[in-house]
Amino acid sequence: MRATDYSRRILALAELLHRWVGQLMKLDAVRREKVACYADEIAATLAQAAEAHQKLEAEPGNAVAQRVLVREFGRISGYLETIVGVLHRHLDGRKLAGVKRRLEQLRPAKAGGAPPAPPEPSAHHAAVDRLTAAEGYFRALADALRA
Numbered sequence: 084m085r086a087t088d089y090s091r092r093i094l095a096l097a098e099l100l101h102r103w104v105g106q107l108m109k110l111d112a113v114r115r116e117k118v119a120c121y122a123d124e125i126a127a128t129l130a131q132a133a134e135a136h137q138k139l140e141a142e143p144g145n146a147v148a149q150r151v152l153v154r155e156f157g158r159i160s161g162y163l164e165t166i167v168g169v170l171h172r173h174l175d176g177r178k179l180a181g182v183k184r185r186l187e188q189l190r191p192a193k194a195g196g197a198p199p200a201p202p203e204p205s206a207h208h209a210a211v212d213r214l215t216a217a218e219g220y221f222r223a224l225a226d227a228l229r230a
Contacts, residue, residue, distance in 0.1 A: 086136060089156055090213040093129070096163065096185045097220035103178070104227045110173060115228045117169050122225035125162045129218040131155045133211050 100107075100122075107118060132155035138148035167182055 086139075086152060086156075087210040090136075090210040090217070092185065093159060094213040094217040094220075096182070097217040097224075099182070099185070100166075101220045101224050104224060106173070107170070107224075107228060110170075110228075114169050114173075118166055119225040119228040121162045121166050121169075122221040122228070125159055126218045126221040126225070128155050128158045128162065129214050129221065132159070133214040133218070136211050136214065 107115065110118065132152055135148045135151040135155065138145055139152065142148065167179070170182075171179065
């Protein structure tokens with residue numbers, strides 16, 4: 084999967100989860116705090132991914148930035164799966180199925196598989212903007228759950 088496709092999908096998922104903030108407020112305090120903590124971790128990870136994406140634009144062959152991008156995308160998927168586990172009993176079947184479908188699309192490359200292709204210069208700014216926007220949605224989700 085191209086990094087630009089991943090950024091588009093993660094933004095769509097961030098927007099979806101943020102729309103459910105009202106329902107998430109019904110969680111007990113412990114679960115709400117867990118979701119808020121994971122949303123914070125996802126936001127921080129998205130910031131790291133955006134930084135790696137910018138480095139790849141400057142140096143398309145930068146292997147370190149490429150590994151960081153793949154690692155951060157994998158971490159995001161893991162955090163999201165944990166959030167879905169916390170929400171499992173609190174979302175109706177249709178909503179849960181929609182989130183799980185989106186998570187399947189975010190699966191990181193298999194170990195030893197091809198990493199995301201370097202971003203095309205024309206697509207770079209849009210991808211970084213989407214990662215930054217998704218970061219904002221997850222930070223807003225965490226703030227709302229703690230309010």
